[in-house]
Amino acid sequence: MAERHVKVESVVGLHSRPAAEFVKTAAKAPMDVSIGRFTGESVNAKSILAVLALDARHGEQLRLRAEGDGAEEILDALAKVIAEPDA
């Protein structure tokens, strides 16, 4: 199981545009990918509904997980989206 811990850098949190970018990136993964807080349940990273409902705010630490071939690369790409400040 590959795992990344990453802080949300977008001022709006993982919402609207950053959420769309995140889910678009996650959708490319052949395996299941999850996102969540350390203290709570993880949700399907490919579901825009689930990601919006997670309601992650600026500065929050999130945990990403995936398993299988290419998991490390997928998580790197997703962590980059989350750690990216607003353009």
Add this chain to the structure above:
Amino acid sequence: MYAPLAGSVIPLAEVPDPAFGLLGAGVAVEPAGQGEVTARAPISGTLLTLRSHAFAILDDQGRAVLVHLGIDTAGLRDGGFTRLRAKGDRIRVGEPVTRWNLTALAGRSPLCPVIALEAPEVTRTAAGTVQVGDRLFVWNNSPSKEDHG
């Protein structure tokens, strides 16, 4: 899916931010009038998220809609938004969600994308101008429930 605001219906493709097309299908409404407007619930359900500049409602069939008030308004320090409800509230179609003072836009676009989240396509049922409560579009089919986390 009913109009959350009175205004003009604009195709999503004409919204100057392609990210909205990644969220699902829908249209945008350019609010009519100036000064203060009230954004209302386009469907009945539960407030899944409620930010100053945007809210999402999940209905009891597992379908969700996002209403985004203006383009690039998320980063505004004072975007003129007053939230009238709280995240997690049950809400009925037409009830006020957010009061919005359009004079706080600071040059940004007032277009409000109304998106059926994860829907591949919707059927538009309105063109030109709409009043609050006019039907904007209908879902072509329901997304599968299992993907909703």
